[in-house]
Every structure is written in structure tokens, then in C-alpha cells.
Amino acid sequence: MNVPKNLKYAKTHEWVRVEGDIAVVGITDHAQEELTDVVYVETPAIGLRVEAGKECAVVESVKAASDIYAPVTGDVVAVNEELSDAPELLNQDPYAKGWMFKVKMSDPSELSELLSPDDYAHHIGA
Amino acid sequence: MHSAETLKRTPLYASHLECGAKMVPFGGWEMPVQYSGILAEHTAVRERVGLFDISHMGEFLVSGPNAERALNGLLTNDVTKLAVGQAQYTLMCNHLGGVVDDLIVYRLEPSVYLVIVNAGNIEKDFLWMTSPAPESAVINNLSDRFAALALQGPAASKFFDFSPTLPHFHIQRHQVFGKECWVARTGYTGEDGFELFCEATDAPHLWRMLLAWGKQFGILPCGLGARDTLRVEMCYPLHGNDITEKTTPMEAGLGKFVSFDKGAFVGRDALVEQKAKGVGRRLVAFTMTEKSPPPRPHYAILAGGHKVGEITSGTQSPTLGIGVGMGYVEVAAASVRTAIEIEIRGKRFPAVIQKKPILKKGP
Numbered sequence: 001m002n003v004p005k006n007l008k009y010a011k012t013h014e015w016v017r018v019e020g021d022i023a024v025v026g027i028t029d030h031a032q033e034e035l036t037d038v039v040y041v042e043t044p045a046i047g048l049r050v051e052a053g054k055e056c057a058v059v060e061s062v063k064a065a066s067d068i069y070a071p072v073t074g075d076v077v078a079v080n081e082e083l084s085d086a087p088e089l090l091n092q093d094p095y096a097k098g099w100m101f102k103v104k105m106s107d108p109s110e111l112s113e114l115l116s117p118d119d120y121a122h123h124i125g126a
Numbered sequence: 127m128h129s130a131e132t133l134k135r136t137p138l139y140a141s142h143l144e145c146g147a148k149m150v151p152f153g154g155w156e157m158p159v160q161y162s163g164i165l166a167e168h169t170a171v172r173e174r175v176g177l178f179d180i181s182h183m184g185e186f187l188v189s190g191p192n193a194e195r196a197l198n199g200l201l202t203n204d205v206t207k208l209a210v211g212q213a214q215y216t217l218m219c220n221h222l223g224g225v226v227d228d229l230i231v232y233r234l235e236p237s238v239y240l241v242i243v244n245a246g247n248i249e250k251d252f253l254w255m256t257s258p259a260p261e262s263a264v265i266n267n268l269s270d271r272f273a274a275l276a277l278q279g280p281a282a283s284k285f286f287d288f289s290p291t292l293p294h295f296h297i298q299r300h301q302v303f304g305k306e307c308w309v310a311r312t313g314y315t316g317e318d319g320f321e322l323f324c325e326a327t328d329a330p331h332l333w334r335m336l337l338a339w340g341k342q343f344g345i346l347p348c349g350l351g352a353r354d355t356l357r358v359e360m361c362y363p364l365h366g367n368d369i370t371e372k373t374t375p376m377e378a379g380l381g382k383f384v385s386f387d388k389g390a391f392v393g394r395d396a397l398v399e400q401k402a403k404g405v406g407r408r409l410v411a412f413t414m415t416e417k418s419p420p421p422r423p424h425y426a427i428l429a430g431g432h433k434v435g436e437i438t439s440g441t442q443s444p445t446l447g448i449g450v451g452m453g454y455v456e457v458a459a460a461s462v463r464t465a466i467e468i469e470i471r472g473k474r475f476p477a478v479i480q481k482k483p484i485l486k487k488g489p
Contacts (some may be wrong), residue, residue: 036148036351037165039442040419042471058471062442063166063351084417103301 001126002029004095009110009120015095016114019105023072023111026099027059030124036061038090043101047071050076050103052110057100059090072110074103104106136181137273137326141333145347153246153366155182158349167352168444171315175279177336177349184248184269185323186241186379188253193237196263200255200392201231202375204385208233213295213312215383217375218251219393224371225378225398226329227251228363232297232310240297240308240323242274244365259380277336278319278356281343286320294318303335314353316360316487355441359485361411361452367423368409368438368452376400377454378409379482407435408460411482414449418475421451426469427477429459437468443484449477450484 007015013031014029017106018025032038040060057068079101083089089098105111115123132155142149147158158179160167170176188197197205203216210233218226225245232240243251252267283289288309292298297310313319324332335408337345354364363369369378376384376397384397414421420442427431440451449468459466462481467474 036160037163040164042419060442062355062420062444063159065419065422078316 001031001033001121001124002095003117003121003124003126004077005117006112007095007117008071009117009123010069010114011123012069013073013124014068015100016111018108018111021105021108022077023074023103023105025071025101025103027094028120028124029094030126032091032094032098035059035066035090036063038087041083041087041090041100043083044076046076046079048076050074052113059087068100070103071114072103072105073107074105076101077104078102108123131453134182134226135160136179137329138179138181138333141330141346142179144248145337147347147349150209150350152350153244153294155245158347160349160351161347161434164349164351164355164446167346170344170346170354171279171317171348171352171356172445173280174318174344174346175277175281175285175340176315176346176352177333177340178276178278178348179274179333180276180321181273181329182245183274183328184243184245184251185272185274186243186252187266187268188239188241188255188263189235189266190236190263191237192263196265197231197239197241198388198391199258202391202393202397203231204388205231205233205239205390210234210236211296213297213310217369217380217383218254219375219397220371221389221393221396223374223376223393223396225365225369225373225375226371228365228369228380230310230312232308234297234308239342246366251386254277268280270327272323273326273335275316275322275324275329275332275336276313276319277322277340278313278315278348279317281340282317282319284343285339292320303332303339305332307332309481314362315356316362316483316485318357354439355444358439358441358450358452359443359445359483360487361482361484363409363452364439372406372471373409373454374400377405377407405457407454407456408439409452409454410460411480411484412450412466412468412477413443413446413480415476415478416448418468419470421449421470421477425457426467427453427459428467428474429455429464430487434459434466435459449475455479
């Protein structure tokens with residue numbers, strides 16, 4: 001299972017890449033494999049205030065709709081528009097082309113609550 | 127509903143794990159939902175060939191001099207129209223005309239019938255069929271003795287020498303890779319294909335040999351996920367979703383499988399009355415008209431801004447790339463080409479009622 005070393009992880013299987021005060025968010029390789037073929041992605045609206053631990057997006061496979069939780073609190077400043085036409089990017093490239101949204105963090109200290117790559121790998125039994 | 131301990135396993139359980147299946151509970155059984163992926167498996171069946179384990183389905187053998195009369199009293203379609211070797215889709219109704227189950231009846235011999243029932247209904251159906259104690263008809267539940275495999279897709283006909291002489295909706299006894307099977311040209315996908323009924327102990331051998339032989343055609347083992355998307359595109363009803371004990375064949379648009387002129391059968395009076403009065407709701411098929419989240423069971427169906435029904439089956443159609451489904455709607459909104467809306471997480475998405483099946487196939 002691919003768990004990149006440069007990211008932080010939520011127990012609910014989102015990853016965060018920190019770029020200054022911006023958190024780039026997506027779902028992990030483990031999550032996409034569990035979800036199976038993604039056919040629809042509902043990203044949060046730009047400007048929406050998201051709260052750490054609260055659902056803010058939906059990923060749908062053929063079989064089920066799954067909530068995605070914001071790993072940090074802040075305002076959504078960008079979303080990956082490509083997912084609307086190519087939801088399969090979440091399966092094919094979950095850590096790069098499959099990024100979901102960017103949050104301008106209001107409290108970067110929340111990052112310390114997230115899991116390290118090693119802890120996340122342990123969490124998923126990898 | 128069922129804890130993992132009580133889930134039943136088919137004779138192919140180990141074969142599924144070997145093939146990398148993701149297992150899920152279904153109708154009291156632990157079944158493969160997918161192997162390589164629902165979309166890939168769906169495409170394999172539409173374009174090439176796929177292999178399904180359908181051993182969870184129930185098999186009853188109905189025999190004896192009175193078998194024909196017993197079945198005709200229990201089922202809506204006319205069993206007397208079946209020649210030996212033919213198959214028939216039929217329904218079993220309660221006294222109110224509600225659907226106890228939908229099933230396939232195969233006439234194996236003049237007074238021997240093989241009846242295939244849904245996995246979750248095996249015990250219920252057996253009780254229902256044996257409680258009237260039909261005179262001189264014997265009903266045996268062979269579900270634990272039989273395994274069943276479905277080989278489905280345009281390349282399925284290339285597997286067997288007997289393909290040209292086994293017509294659609296017929297059944298014959300054949301040796302398949304050295305094992306005695308009842309082979310039926312039936313299925314639940316809308317594609318050409320076969321359903322093989324064999325001794326449970328022969329199933330792993332047949333599974334392995336069919337997958338090995340099918341490699342040249344690009345065969346994939348297929349799970350319940352693809353089985354569901356394939357049947358929804360064809361608008362084949364799933365008992366428990368699209369037809370239940372609270373819906374009738376007339377409401378579900380299955381009137382052509384109800385024979386009113388064959389004499390008495392359970393539910394006939396209620397269905398005659400409903401046919402005369404007309405139904406209040408109909409099971410319709412729909413497609414989304416723009417990009418939307420996949421429609422799913424229990425989402426509200428609206429017409430003219432008001433709720434007119436609810437989805438019973440829905441999915442993202444892998445073939446069409448849009449959301450498709452079925453549901454019961456009030457008759458006023460049930461005509462083909464009626465514009466409707468589907469409510470998904472508080473938002474409304476446009477859809478249109480379609481003639482069934484959703485996927486138009488063939489030349």
C-alpha cells in the first residue's frame with residue numbers, strides 16, 4: 001500500500017500536503033482501493049468554511065456514497081475541477097492528479113493531531 | 127442483519143478468495159461483490175464474457191403426476207405451455223397479488239420441473255410452496271446439493287460444441303469439462319449466455335476450467351456488483367427491491383407473465399380486480415439527463431415539484447456513463463418521456479422516464 005512520506009493523514013483516510021498556510025487534501029491509496037471504482041465526486045464549494053473532523057465532500061462508487069471529512073479547519077480556496085469529468089483520477093492517482101480541495105488553514109496547530117505516514121500505515125494494517 | 131458467523135458460503139468460497147474477491151453479505155450469503163472492479167467486470171460481460179457464481183440461488187425439484195397442476199396453482203405464468211427442455215420466467219404471488227418471489231421454471235421431463243428461486247427467499251418459498259400440500263406432487267429443496275455458475279457475454283457461445291443446438295430459454299443435460307450439468311441458455315445480464323447447474327463438489331473444477339478456457343476471450347470472474355449494474359441496465363427486477371410482497375405484477379409491468387386464462391392460481395382474484403380497475407402506480411425506468419451523483423434506492427422521485435415516488439434500484443450505468451434506475455411513480459407521472467427530478471442529498475437533478483429496457487440491445 002502506497003503511503004507517501006511527505007504527507008500527513010487523518011484516521012478517516014484523507015491525506016494532507018502542507019504548502020505554507022494551505023492544506024491540499026485528497027483520499028489515500030487505501031481509501032480509493034476500499035471505495036472501488038469512483039464514479040462521482042462532490043467537492044466543497046469554494047469559500048465554504050470546513051471544520052476539522054466534519055464531513056465536507058462525497059465520493060461515490062458504483063456501490064456506495066462515502067463522506068469525506070475535512071482534516072483541518074479553514075476556508076476552501078480551490079477545488080480540483082478535473083474530478084467532475086474524470087472522477088477515476090481518485091483511483092488512478094490519489095496523491096497527485098486526484099487531489100480534491102485546498103483549505104486555507106485557520107489553525108495550523110491542528111496539523112499535529114494528524115497521523116504520521118508510519119502511524120497511518122500502522123492504522124490501516126499495512 | 128446477519129452476523130459473519132451465520133453467513134452461508136457457496137462451494138466456490140475458496141475459489142473466490144484465490145481470485146482476489148472482495149466478499150460481502152448478500153441475502154444471508156457471503157458472496158463476491160467484485161474481483162478486478164465492477165466497471166471492468168461489467169464491460170467484460172457486455173463485450174466479451176464473464177463468469178459468476180450464482181450458487182446462492184435456490185434450486186427446487188418439483189415432480190410427480192400432479193407437478194404441473196401444483197405449479198400452475200402457485201405461479202402466475204402458464205406452466206402447461208412449457209415443452210420438455212423449455213424455460214419460463216414466472217412469479218409467485220400471495221392472495222393479495224403481492225410478489226412472494228420471481229423465478230425461472232425449467233421443464234426437465236414431462237413431470238419433473240427445476241425451479242430457481244432467489245437466495246434470500248429459499249426457506250420462505252419452500253414453506254409457501256409446500257404448505258398447501260399439493261396432492262401427488264413432490265417438492266424437494268436441492269439448494270445445498272447444487273452449485274450454479276453463470277457464463278455470460280457475447281463470447282459465451284464459443285465455449286461449447288452444443289451452443290448451436292441449445293436455443294435461448296432452453297435447458298439440456300451436458301458433460302462440461304467432464305462434469306454432468308444441467309445447462310440452460312438463460313441469464314440475468316441481457317447478454318447471450320448459459321447457467322450451469324452442477325453437483326456442489328464439481329463447482330470448483332468447473333470454475334477453474336471455464337476461467338482457463340475463457341482466457342482466450344478475455345474472460346473475467348464477475349461479482350454481484352456487476353451482476354447488479356448489468357441487470358439494472360436491462361430493467362430486470364430484483365426481488366426485495368423492485369418487486370416485493372407489497373407490489374403486484376401489474377404495477378411492476380410484468381403482466382405478460384400472468385396468465386389469466388389458465389384457471390385458478392394464488393393471487394388471481396386480486397390481480398383480475400386490479401387489472402380491471404387499473405393500477406395507481408407503475409414501476410418505471412429512468413435515466414438522468416445531466417451529470418449527477420448515482421441515483422440510489424429510496425431517493426425521492428419528483429414530478430412538477432411534488433414527490434410522486436421513490437427509487438427501488440439505481441446506479442451509474444457503466445455502459446451509458448450516466449445515472450439510471452427504476453422506481454414506482456404515480457400513474458399520472460409514469461408515461462415515457464415524462465420529465466422528472468431525483469432528489470439527492472437535498473438537491474434535485476433532472477431525469478426522464480424511459481421505455482424499458484434502458485439499454486437497447488441487438489440489431
